[in-house]
Amino acid sequence: MTNQREVDVVVIGLGPGGSAAVRTLAEAGLDVVGIEENLVGGECPFYGCTPSKLMIRASDVLAEARRVPRFAGAADVRPDWAPVAARIREVTADWTDDDHVADLEKAGATVVHGRGRLDGPGRVLVASHGATTTYVARRGVVLGTGTAPAVLPIDGLADTPYWTNREVVAVTDLPASLVVVGGGPIGAELAQVFARFGVDVTLVETLDQLLGKDEPEAARVVRSVLEAEGVTVRTGVEVGRVDHDDDGFHVRLDDETLTAEQVLVAAGRHLNLTGIGLDTLGLDEDADRLATDERMRAGERLWALGDITGEGAYTHVATYQARIACRDLLGEDGPWADYRAVARVTFTDPEVGGVGLTEEQAREAGIRVLTGTSDVSDSSRGWIHGAEGVVKVVADADRGILVGATVVAPYAGEIVGLLTTAVHAEVPVAVLLEMHYAFPTLHSAILTALRDLA
Numbered sequence: 459m460t461n462q463r464e465v466d467v468v469v470i471g472l473g474p475g476g477s478a479a480v481r482t483l484a485e486a487g488l489d490v491v492g493i494e495e496n497l498v499g500g501e502c503p504f505y506g507c508t509p510s511k512l513m514i515r516a517s518d519v520l521a522e523a524r525r526v527p528r529f530a531g532a533a534d535v536r537p538d539w540a541p542v543a544a545r546i547r548e549v550t551a552d553w554t555d556d557d558h559v560a561d562l563e564k565a566g567a568t569v570v571h572g573r574g575r576l577d578g579p580g581r582v583l584v585a586s587h588g589a590t591t592t593y594v595a596r597r598g599v600v601l602g603t604g605t606a607p608a609v610l611p612i613d614g615l616a617d618t619p620y621w622t623n624r625e626v627v628a629v630t631d632l633p634a635s636l637v638v639v640g641g642g643p644i645g646a647e648l649a650q651v652f653a654r655f656g657v658d659v660t661l662v663e664t665l666d667q668l669l670g671k672d673e674p675e676a677a678r679v680v681r682s683v684l685e686a687e688g689v690t691v692r693t694g695v696e697v698g699r700v701d702h703d704d705d706g707f708h709v710r711l712d713d714e715t716l717t718a719e720q721v722l723v724a725a726g727r728h729l730n731l732t733g734i735g736l737d738t739l740g741l742d743e744d745a746d747r748l749a750t751d752e753r754m755r756a757g758e759r760l761w762a763l764g765d766i767t768g769e770g771a772y773t774h775v776a777t778y779q780a781r782i783a784c785r786d787l788l789g790e791d792g793p794w795a796d797y798r799a800v801a802r803v804t805f806t807d808p809e810v811g812g813v814g815l816t817e818e819q820a821r822e823a824g825i826r827v828l829t830g831t832s833d834v835s836d837s838s839r840g841w842i843h844g845a846e847g848v849v850k851v852v853a854d855a856d857r858g859i860l861v862g863a864t865v866v867a868p869y870a871g872e873i874v875g876l877l878t879t880a881v882h883a884e885v886p887v888a889v890l891l892e893m894h895y896a897f898p899t900l901h902s903a904i905l906t907a908l909r910d911l912a
């Protein structure tokens with residue numbers, strides 16, 4: 459049976475980006491329908507940012523307690539996953555979305571659980587509870603369908619009960635050993651978590667460095683910390699085959715076969731665009747991103763936001779883009795989208811905070827580059843804290859401004875805020891060199907890196 463309903467805006471996919479758009483448009487008085495096929499809230503609160511950061515918080519507490527002998531005497535540390543599993547169930551409400559739905563309905567939106575599909579400009583087919591409804595959106599459609607874990611074409615893998623981020627957040631009992639495939643943010647963060655809880659972890663990465671999107675100086679610190687904490691790190695290796703039997707998983711690399719009780723695949727994401735109907739608007743659904751203009755327009759009466767746009771797979775990018783798309787849909791003026799100063803944080807310990815371009819990206823962009831670095835462990839606060847880390851700043855020599863920066867340090871995610879302001883507002887390096895940096899702080903290592911610009 460097919461029904462038809464006319465509304466102002468249809469939003470397909472209610473992750474952080476889609477949910478923010480629904481809320482803003484509904485609060486502005488528009489007739490908005492949000493369509494979600496799984497949990498309203500999306501990857502971040504249920505399978506991503508929030509549960510992983512709860513794990514990280516717990517593992518950081520363990521690590522800090524283990525530092526007691528070095529700084530303050532003795533501590534008896536006995537890890538227990540039960541409080542972690544309980545807090546994750548509390549924050550996800552056991553993977554139910556009633557609160558998220560209520561939040562959007564309170565704003566005046568209609569939420570439909572079902573699968574949405576584009577059917578030409580401004581038209582969406584929604585399959586829900588055995589019926590199909592056609593929504594005709596007077597202003598347009600917002601697409602924010604996000605990603606799913608990439609399915610790797612590794613021989614044998616599909617026949618094994620491996621974990622992705624979707625399963626790992628629900629773990630109640632830890633395995634004795636774990637192979638993590640993929641040394642990006644998810645792999646690095648979770649390898650450290652499980653190692654700190656006593657799991658024998660091997661981290662396997664195809665590239666020659668961990669955190670391939672970050673500066674090599676940052677990746678080196680993270681690798682050395684992980685190895686010091688007992689993680690075996692293998693970079694520059696291919697996984698040829700994965701098997702599973704009574705002895706667990708067997709992960710065949712070029713030069714050895716790893717055996718472990720569990721495998722976590724954290725090797726990138728697949729865009730949820732397949733079969734979404736982009737072809738009905740003349741767009742390519744097999745592209746590696748859905749390109750958007752500065753107003754987040756992706757096609758005729760179509761706006762896109764979040765991970766599918768390829769502008770940075772972060773929650774804060776999705777919600778930023780939601781603000782821009784809503785501005786356009788509500789007929790307001792800019793500012794429009796600007797990605798010069800996107801901040802990113804990998805929540806390893808020490809954290810890796812980055813903003814803007816890496817040195818390599820800046821050189822590829824044709825910028826006349828100057829770089830400066832400083833060793834956080836050599837700074838006063840770094841030494842007091844017993845911290846390892848590095849600050850690297852990347853400057854445009856011709857314009858006298860920073861175009862990128864990276865901080866590896868405790869709380870680097872907070873410290874990078876200062877550098878995000880500098881890159882975003884194009885604060886002259888000459889000004890950054892003359893401002894005050896409190897003593898003794900971790901962020902004062904930025905001044906040393908600025909003085910090193912050459």
Ligand SMILES: Cc1cc2nc3c(=O)[nH]c(=O)nc-3n(C[C@H](O)[C@H](O)[C@H](O)COP(=O)(O)OP(=O)(O)OC[C@H]3O[C@@H](n4cnc5c(N)ncnc54)[C@H](O)[C@@H]3O)c2cc1C
Binds near residue numbers: 476495506623773776
């Ligand atoms: C383990 C992990 C940790 C992370 N940690 C961080 C972090 O610390 N900080 C950070 O900024 N980012 C983090 N991220 C990334 C962050 O989760 C994503 O960038 C963010 O969720 C993207 O939001 P989105 O709106 O694009 O879509 P998503 O959150 O992916 O949501 C898209 C929604 O669309 C729905 N959908 C898809 N197709 C359809 C359809 N046809 N019809 C209806 N609904 C559909 C999906 O079910 C989903 O709910 C992490 C990700 C992972 C996996």
Ligand SMILES: NC(=O)c1ccc[n+]([C@@H]2O[C@H](COP(=O)([O-])OP(=O)(O)OC[C@H]3O[C@@H](n4cnc5c(N)ncnc54)[C@H](O)[C@@H]3O)[C@@H](O)[C@H]2O)c1
Binds near residue numbers: 662
């Ligand atoms: N703190 C954060 O903000 C945070 C945390 C986690 C995830 N995220 C977001 O989620 C996205 C996905 O994270 P991710 O870590 O899965 O992806 P990623 O794409 O950043 O990293 C995946 C890594 O897996 C490697 N890889 C791919 N195939 C492999 C194979 N067969 N064997 C070994 N290694 C392989 C890649 O070379 C890459 O280094 C990220 O892009 C990030 O934006 C953000």
